[in-house]
Amino acid sequence: MKVKKRWIIIFLTPAVLLFAFVYLTSLYILVTTSFTDLTAGGGGNFVGLKNYIELFKPASEFWSVLKNNVIWVLLQSTVHVYLGVIVALILARNKWYTSLVRTIYMLPNIISNAALGMLFIFILNPKFGLINNTWRLISGNDAYMQNWFMDPKTAFGSVTMTWLPYAGITAILVMAEMTSIPDSIYEAAIIDGASQLQINMFIVLPLMRNIIGTTTILAASNMLQKLDIILLTTSGGPGTRTTNMPMSIYRTALIDNNYSLANAQGVFLILFGLVAVLLIRKIYRMNENILG
Template identity: 25%
Template sequence: MAAPAALLYGFLYLYPAVSNLLYSTQRWDGVTKPEFVGLHNFKYLIANDLTFHKIVGNNIRFSFIVVILQTLFSLLFAIFLVKNTKSNIFLRTVFFFPTILSSVSVGLIWTFLYNPNFGFINATLKSLGLNSLALNWLNDARFSLYSVAIAQIWFHTGQMVVIYLAGLQQIPQELYESAEVDGASRWHQFRYVTWPMALPTTAVVVAYTTIQTFRAFDLVYSMTQGGPMNSSDLIVTNIFNMAFGAYKFGYASAESIILIIFVLVITWIQRRTLRVKGGEK
């Protein structure tokens, strides 16, 4: 009964994952005969490829910003919306809305908002007399990565709010009541009840968002294509361009192997630290 799924998965998921290892040891343009080069691709990527270093740096920065802000906002909004009042339920529906859009749509919408000449953001800034703040959000190497990060946060915060809500609603109400009897301020209630009780949910949100940012592709592809000058390029967008733009299949495979290692190491570190923290409480 498990056979059809197992076969299909083995053939179209596990087998490619393994053959990826083989491709990563080759130099290959996809047309001529592949040439075996051992670990050369990896050596070059790690020691010499400055663009790749920049891109890994971009991805780490992108992850940090998105993970921290998205987790912070979603926890905050979940705390704000935890009671099942009519207005709260309506706001949850509104906040969740971007999640149902396709990433390409989100990319196109934000490309319009960011447009330096007639985009909504700059038009608003100019009408407020803040002409100096009306920047070239996507085409300036200093801002492009952060501009994409903002779109990413806009896109996924609502989904994380819902996950936090499920976690917060399981916190026993008595804990808050007794905290109030003890005269605990709102901050203290957060610090000593909400935060420790929501820690397992935070672990899920952080882990999920981290993985999401390391496999991000669609938004960058539809907003900046990684430009200008690789300033918003991420690992997966670079793998794609390396393979299907530059036809360096072996090299791109080596990049994917490095990405797998990255993701596994990060997942492992997060599991460990969050388990240690879980033990504390």
């Protein structure tokens, strides 16, 4: 038994060290420096809650950043997830096109966000982009030059479109869960005269509650990570029209060089994420613990 104990420690140590180095150390730095005045130029003196007060004072830019992020989280937790669920319901119980559609729907989810951003820069290009080209053909208005990412009126919607419709992961997860419903339940429902819609509404969806909750958590958390696609398409502009919290952190830390203020936002971002997860778990009445 003595030998075993030694091996347990040896097997655990690399992962724990890696975790400690990347996560624990940075969490420690994140929290402690958020109460100081650390910038790229130095500092690091304790200033109490000054950064947090700065962040949430009425005139702060952070409010509009937060608003953008909240809207994106809400849209992604609802529209995006429901789209994925509907696709899963339609594709359920292998039809001839199921695997083809599933593969295609996953494509935007598995390529790098930077590349997806590039695709959108191209198709929304005012001069030669697919969207404007098509509209010129349909409307006959050759001068049509909508600049989707730069026009304050369309920037937010355009950025939203780079992720809102692409719920391939949601669809795949829901479909995987649906295979656990025994066929006998469907057969019984059909014998009782239930229509496909009734079966979906009253049998399948209630059984999918947990996985829908899970995918909602994934979708919401994803909205707290999107830096790449925003940096590539709009850089958060015009103004702060398409800035989310990651973009704001990036700008504060690496462009304004105000490390402490960035880290105060980081602390807030983590707390925001935790609250979102707890809320979603509550809404979907997900009871099992995080270890499933």
